[in-house]
Amino acid sequence: MIEIRDLHKSFGPLEVLKGVDLTVEHGQVMVIIGPSGSGKTTLLRCFNLLEIPDKGSLALNTIKLDFTPGAKIPQRTVLSLRQQTGMVFQSYNLFPHMTAIGNVMEGQVTVQKRSKEEARSKALALLDKVGLADKAEVYPHQLSGGQQQRVAIARAMAVEPEVLLFDEPTSALDPELVGEVLKVIKQLAREGMTMVIVTHEMKFAADVADRIILMDNGVILEQGTPQQVLEQTKNPRALQFLNRLS
């Protein structure tokens, strides 16, 4: 469903992605781990063109893009890619002036041109799914971080993306709120949602991932099943990273 080949991205003189290849199958959960600064977030942001790669290619279903430095990507391609990729950010990024249900309705009305009634009923069903039906009319500042993140997940789901992208979805949360967010993500995984997740939560990664990618210094060091990457790797740098965590 997603195919990335030889992806490169620099910020000025700093080369952050140095030729990344990966494939995500339909229904698969891919988890990206690795040391801070290794390029995980940048890679994830390339999936929906929040960062434009300098070189390489990206395909999502029928959308195929080849990148060359300085080349302009047509706006309608960017939009159509973004419609197929729902993003959940570390810091939730909810619209502060809209209620929970307003947040979940917004994209449906503006991007998908659904009627308000239809958007409202879908938003309610999604809030119910993430356990927040009773908070529909509440504003983000009245919600805990874990609740805000669950609204953000409902919002990302509302436009029916092909794939959900999570950028360290629990790292801004107090430890006692991490579980409720991970539980929602695990439920989506069980339902067959295709997801790419950047996380530092190793136990969660081992639980939820079909494939794990371990990045280091802009390249993929190891990829495979959780068992292959977390337990069987012989790569010294991968072992160094994993040992530091345990």
Ligand code: ADP
């Ligand atoms: P990770 O998610 O693995 O911690 P990132 O992808 O966030 O890594 O960052 C990789 C490197 O790229 C870091 O050195 C970071 O400072 C740098 N970087 C990320 N985004 C930008 C940006 N917009 N401008 C300049 N440097 C950036």
